[in-house]
Amino acid sequence: MTLTTAPSTASRPGGGARPSSRRRRRRYPRALLATSTLVTLIALIPLIFVAVYTVGVGWDEALRLLVRPRIGELLWNTTRLALACMALSAVIGTGAAWLVERSDLPGRRIWNVLLVVPLAIPAFVNSFGWVSVTAAVEGYGGALLIVTMSYFPLVYLPVSAALRGLDPALEETANALGNGRWRTFTRVVLPQLRPAMLGGALLVGLHLLAEFGALQMLRFPTFTTAIYDQYRSTFNGPAANMLAGVLVLCCLLLLLGELRLRGQARYARLGAGSPRPAARARLGIVTVPVLLALAALITLALGVPLGSLAHWLITGSSTAFPVDTLLTTTATSVGLAAAAALVTSLLALPVAWLCVRHPGRASTLLERGTYFGNALPGIVVALALVTISIRYTETLYQTVPLLVIGYAILFLPRAMVSLRAAIAQVPPVLDDVAHALGATRTGTLWRVTLPLIARGLGAGAALVFLAAVTELTATLLLSPTGTETLATEFWANSSNIEYGAAAPYAALMVLISAPATYLLTREARNSR
Amino acid sequence: MTALTVRGVTKSFGSVPVLEGIDLDVPAESFTAVLGPSGCGKTTLLRLIAGFDDPDGGTISFGGETVYGDGRAVPAQRRRVGYVPQEGALFPHLDVAANITFGLPRRARASRDRVAELLELVGLDAAVAGRHPHQLSGGQQQRVALARALAPRPSIVLLDEPFSSLDAGLREGTRRAVAQALRAARATAVLVTHDQGEALSLADQVAVMRAGRLVQLDAPATLYRSPRDAAVARFVGEAVLLPATISGGVASCALGDVAAREPAPDGPAEILVRPEQILLGATGVRARVTDVSYFGHDAAVRLDLLPGGPAVTARVHGHDLPAPGTEVRLTVTGDAPSFPVTTGAVPVTTSAEVPAAR
Numbered sequence: 001m002t003l004t005t006a007p008s009t010a011s012r013p014g015g016g017a018r019p020s021s022r023r024r025r026r027r028y029p030r031a032l033l034a035t036s037t038l039v040t041l042i043a044l045i046p047l048i049f050v051a052v053y054t055v056g057v058g059w060d061e062a063l064r065l066l067v068r069p070r071i072g073e074l075l076w077n078t079t080r081l082a083l084a085c086m087a088l089s090a091v092i093g094t095g096a097a098w099l100v101e102r103s104d105l106p107g108r109r110i111w112n113v114l115l116v117v118p119l120a121i122p123a124f125v126n127s128f129g130w131v132s133v134t135a136a137v138e139g140y141g142g143a144l145l146i147v148t149m150s151y152f153p154l155v156y157l158p159v160s161a162a163l164r165g166l167d168p169a170l171e172e173t174a175n176a177l178g179n180g181r182w183r184t185f186t187r188v189v190l191p192q193l194r195p196a197m198l199g200g201a202l203l204v205g206l207h208l209l210a211e212f213g214a215l216q217m218l219r220f221p222t223f224t225t226a227i228y229d230q231y232r233s234t235f236n237g238p239a240a241n242m243l244a245g246v247l248v249l250c251c252l253l254l255l256l257g258e259l260r261l262r263g264q265a266r267y268a269r270l271g272a273g274s275p276r277p278a279a280r281a282r283l284g285i286v287t288v289p290v291l292l293a294l295a296a297l298i299t300l301a302l303g304v305p306l307g308s309l310a311h312w313l314i315t316g317s318s319t320a321f322p323v324d325t326l327l328t329t330t331a332t333s334v335g336l337a338a339a340a341a342l343v344t345s346l347l348a349l350p351v352a353w354l355c356v357r358h359p360g361r362a363s364t365l366l367e368r369g370t371y372f373g374n375a376l377p378g379i380v381v382a383l384a385l386v387t388i389s390i391r392y393t394e395t396l397y398q399t400v401p402l403l404v405i406g407y408a409i410l411f412l413p414r415a416m417v418s419l420r421a422a423i424a425q426v427p428p429v430l431d432d433v434a435h436a437l438g439a440t441r442t443g444t445l446w447r448v449t450l451p452l453i454a455r456g457l458g459a460g461a462a463l464v465f466l467a468a469v470t471e472l473t474a475t476l477l478l479s480p481t482g483t484e485t486l487a488t489e490f491w492a493n494s495s496n497i498e499y500g501a502a503a504p505y506a507a508l509m510v511l512i513s514a515p516a517t518y519l520l521t522r523e524a525r526n527s528r
Numbered sequence: 529m530t531a532l533t534v535r536g537v538t539k540s541f542g543s544v545p546v547l548e549g550i551d552l553d554v555p556a557e558s559f560t561a562v563l564g565p566s567g568c569g570k571t572t573l574l575r576l577i578a579g580f581d582d583p584d585g586g587t588i589s590f591g592g593e594t595v596y597g598d599g600r601a602v603p604a605q606r607r608r609v610g611y612v613p614q615e616g617a618l619f620p621h622l623d624v625a626a627n628i629t630f631g632l633p634r635r636a637r638a639s640r641d642r643v644a645e646l647l648e649l650v651g652l653d654a655a656v657a658g659r660h661p662h663q664l665s666g667g668q669q670q671r672v673a674l675a676r677a678l679a680p681r682p683s684i685v686l687l688d689e690p691f692s693s694l695d696a697g698l699r700e701g702t703r704r705a706v707a708q709a710l711r712a713a714r715a716t717a718v719l720v721t722h723d724q725g726e727a728l729s730l731a732d733q734v735a736v737m738r739a740g741r742l743v744q745l746d747a748p749a750t751l752y753r754s755p756r757d758a759a760v761a762r763f764v765g766e767a768v769l770l771p772a773t774i775s776g777g778v779a780s781c782a783l784g785d786v787a788a789r790e791p792a793p794d795g796p797a798e799i800l801v802r803p804e805q806i807l808l809g810a811t812g813v814r815a816r817v818t819d820v821s822y823f824g825h826d827a828a829v830r831l832d833l834l835p836g837g838p839a840v841t842a843r844v845h846g847h848d849l850p851a852p853g854t855e856v857r858l859t860v861t862g863d864a865p866s867f868p869v870t871t872g873a874v875p876v877t878t879s880a881e882v883p884a885a886r
Binding site: 427430 | 575578579580603604605606607608609610611613614617619620621630631676677680686
């Protein structure tokens with residue numbers, strides 16, 4: 001699951017419409033088309049698996065597996081958690097964004113950073129921070145609190161970007177037409193923020209449907225945790241796959257909604273930036289209560305998990321601080337993540353190149369195919385890969401290559417978004433100019449294309465790397481026996497209620513995630 | 529000496545023919561403009577000459593060297609053409625100096641002398657050498673793009689609508705600077721444009737293209753005064769085309785008797801009068817002023833010939849203009865080319881829009 005933007009049909013390569021329309025008439029280069037098709041097929045493995053499996057099971061069997069009280073309970077749990085968390089995140093994210101962007105709140109710069117930092121703490125680490133302090137957070141209320149604290153920045157980021165891009169002239173016009181500040185906000189500002197707000201909330205929903213670690217730790221069963229339990233107890237039972245089918249269906253619904261909103265969001269953003277900053281609302285006597293509320297929010301979202309992590313680090317290190325194991329798991333995690341980053345970037349390259357340089361129906365279709373990773377929970381990807389590898393290629397089962405493929409399917413959208421944008425910065429006319437100046441194909445690649453896409457390629461790879469380092473669910477199911485990563489070591493220790501032993505792994509993951517948050521924040525800033 | 533020879537070049541995209549047998553000769557150190565409406569194939573022709581695409585048939589030679597013929601093509605990187613695309617297309621990751629020296633051999637790239645020399649040639653201050661493309665104005669970018677194209681001393685420079693993305697204020701100055709630089713570098717240049725004013729004012733010869741064919745290749749004045757047919761006449765400038773009967777070198781038409789330029793065989797014809805040839809005065813055919821467009825330096829006066837004749841446009845000086853509704857008399861000065869008509873009546877045509885300035 002990722003915080004990445006879906007494909008936009010609007011951006012096309014620059015360099016004038018003429019050459020590109022001329023290019024479009026050419027056929028797709030065959031090798032490129034074949035490679036891209038292969039990549040998209042890999043990305044679609046889990047989806048195809050779930051679909052084929054569901055059809056193969058048959059109607060009667062599917063009904064028998066699905067119409068059970070247990071499924072009803074899971075559906076109810078998942079739905080009420082997702083909806084409540086989406087609503088709460090929308091309110092908190094939008095409110096905080098308005099305070100930072102449009103009010104005279106003291107310390108806005110610091111708040112802006114603090115409100116994004118929760119993204120750097122994996123939800124299961126957040127969950128660990130709470131549950132290791134008090135068992136009271138187990139169950140619905142606690143689960144809602146913790147996932148909301150983990151995911152509200154997903155609304156905060158796009159809404160604050162949208163607020164910044166909003167033309168203050170619109171608000172001034174509303175004021176001039178006799179609307180007060182509150183009426184202006186509800187009648188003018190809020191409708192324009194709607195796409196950003198809903199888009200963020202849907203992203204929260206997608207993350208939530210995929211969330212496994214945090215909820216498992218809180219003993220709050222949802223589809224994802226149930227699939228895991230089914231898989232662990234009955235090992236690849238049909239029930240697990242059936243549950244995965246329902247989960248994928250929910251995810252696809254959200255993804256569809258998200259994609260549709262993206263289309264509308266473009267119309268809502270007028271102009272790249274506002275010519276002058278909007279006048280800020282005076283908070284006046286509510287300044288202190290507002291500051292206290294934000295402080296409370298940050299305490300819940302950051303203070304508790306980080307404080308508890310620090311506590312366990314200190315008390316844990318007094319007993320044992322296994323430097324050797326820490327080093328080897330860090331090395332394993334970093335190595336796996338680096339391999340994932342490399343493989344994912346390499347896979348994304350042909351598809352991104354095809355869709356930017358050879359726009360057309362086939363290339364758009366192929367590109368869209370790679371975006372399903374956005375909606376596929378790690379558990380579904382892992383389940384599909386495990387089942388397929390056991391059935392067809394047993395030599396791949398529980399090997400590093402299979403794990404890396406799993407990461408690639410999950411994080412391909414991250415690499416795609418960065419690469420697409422980067423390749424679009426290199427209009428084909430630059431190739432022509434370089435050729436006319438005597439540069440060969442290889443020379444053009446080295447002297448023009450690579451220097452221009454290097455940053456995007458690097459940013460995409462970094463995002464994949466950092467996502468893979470903290471990935472838990474797919475890693476638990478796919479990693480070879482004996483291969484321990486930071487996430488699996490953390491999971492093993494915290495499952496055994498050895499909080500002190502788990503803490504160093506969590507701390508390392510948070511440390512490594514911090515740069516990812518920075519990159520994501522910057523990207524979200526620039527892209528809207 | 530001929531720097532570029534194009535013979536019978538054809539090209540189609542899928543089943544759509546784009547070029548249907550183009551012949552073109554470009555003398556060395558001359559400036560040739562390829563003029564045509566959008567979609568006529570002029571950019572395709574330029575890309576074939578540059579070597580970015582291959583023709584379906586025909587030959588292309590630079591001087592004595594065949595760069596395309598019999599299906600064998602010299603790749604673009606070995607043709608030594610300078611290419612200036614629309615909007616310059618400077619390499620965004622390189623500064624001005626590195627852009628200019630991009631096409632030079634590795635050792636020569638460090639030389640600041642050549643950079644300074646080329647910047648001076650295109651009329652830019654040496655201080656811009658360290659800037660990046662995004663720090664330059666549109667006109668400056670185009671000049672750097674030209675300097676980059678000229679740096680390896682190409683045998684021929686190809687310019688693909690290089691001024692169309694500039695706003696009007698910058699366009700004229702950039703055009704002049706580019707034309708001067710090309711002449712100073714003694715370069716052979718081919719410019720593709722859809723702007724007839726640009727083609728007529730810059731080029732030594734203008735090649736008019738229409739629907740994949742080259743219709744006329746002439747010096748600007750010849751092209752304007754003696755277009756091959758009515759369509760070319762309308763394309764290269766404002767035109768009043770009237771049905772006429774020619775007899776003994778005199779064309780009788782709604783504007784009276786007009787001297788017909790040779791060749792003018794007797795018989796029915798269509799005659800071309802340019803609006804600046806129509807004079808308002810005390811004698812001549814009667815006409816009523818319907819509309820006046822005032823541009824300052826001159827004005828376009830639209831008139832209905834009386835009684836009930838066709839509408840014509842006259843271009844007159846900006847002072848002493850007639851008011852709409854008044855009756856005036858018209859005479860035609862100078863001779864006018866004619867296009868013989870074989871059958872049927874000739875429709876009266878006046879180009880609809882009057883350009884503000886030429």
